[in-house]
């Protein structure tokens with residue numbers, strides 16, 4: 001093991017470059033790419049991903065909170081824009097204003113709170129007006145726009161309208177087609193209204209990964225791209241939709257691999273139970289290996305007796321229940337020794353366990369599984 005932790009997450013630089021090329025080909029050079037690095041960069045690590053993404057030309061980052069914005073800001077190697085799409089903690093307001101961090105403005109009270117600080121610090125707020133268009137999560141309803149316009153016009157010297165935006169409620173599934181079309185209509189109506197009233201945003205943006213695949217006509221000025229930059233599809237359906245349109249010109253490549261190693265080997269005689277409880281009975285004489293990874297690190301307990309890992313190019317089964325810090329695998333008749341690498345996600349020889357396979361087995365979305373990977377696991381760029 002190359003670290004003192006029980007496992008390591010490897011980030012593949014070449015795969016990331018490939019995925020950015022894929023995205024840039026898809027959106028063209030007139031649309032700005034905002035790289036979404038919320039959720040600890042989908043589990044990949046904000047600190048590690050930001051310099052790599054900047055190296056590949058990314059100049060705009062989207063995070064969820066001021067907490068994440070600070071980590072991203074710290075990791076910047078050159079100038080870039082950071083945009084908060086969700087929560088600004090009270091204790092971070094002053095930092096956000098001082099550093100001209102952009103943010104989604106989704107209610108009046110939020111803007112007013114930040115305005116007080118902007119006044120004090122003689123700084124401008126850089127806002128993206130988020131419109132409520134049908135997701136019913138957050139954003140301005142049409143009837144609230146008048147009050148917003150008044151507030152902005154009253155504080156023109158303190159508010160810069162960087163953008164107007166919204167978020168689609170499920171662009172990864174065609175079942176939501178009608179709802180998203182309604183959202184698009186409502187968004188354009190809202191934009192039109194704001195423009196007539198003298199609000200001139202620099203950028204309009206609505207689309208996520210699934211959006212640029214299913215609704216490219218809606219890329220507008222900027223797109224907010226998360227999951228596909230990490231090399232994963234938002235859904236099976238998005239993948240198929242892309243394949244139909246583009247006949248698989250380019251493939252996405254998964255950036256993340258997760259590896260550990262065997263720390264012990266044990267012979268178990270037929271008729272004995274393995275691990276906690278009674279979920280696994282050795283029906284023949286077996287050889288069992290232990291791996292120091294468990295649900296405490298993001299290896300879901302639902303992988304008990306069903307998970308698969310790779311050792312020396314072979315696909316092996318998890319036996320017994322997954323513990324907090326450990327799981328067991330069946331290595332009967334397999335040539336292994338203590339210290340051999342165990343690939344939990346990634347490639348080993350001809351075999352691969354990809355994120356979506358791991359996700360299917362553990363009944364988790366790609367998004368969910370990745371963000372559950374313990375933050376303390378070291379992330380290394382390879």
Ligand SMILES: *Cc1c(COP(=O)(O)O)cnc(C)c1O
Pocket residue numbers: 036038085167207208209210224225226227228234
């Ligand atoms: C997470 C998120 C995105 C990115 O979604 P992906 O499906 O990962 O591309 C874009 N916009 C908003 C508001 C988000 O919360």
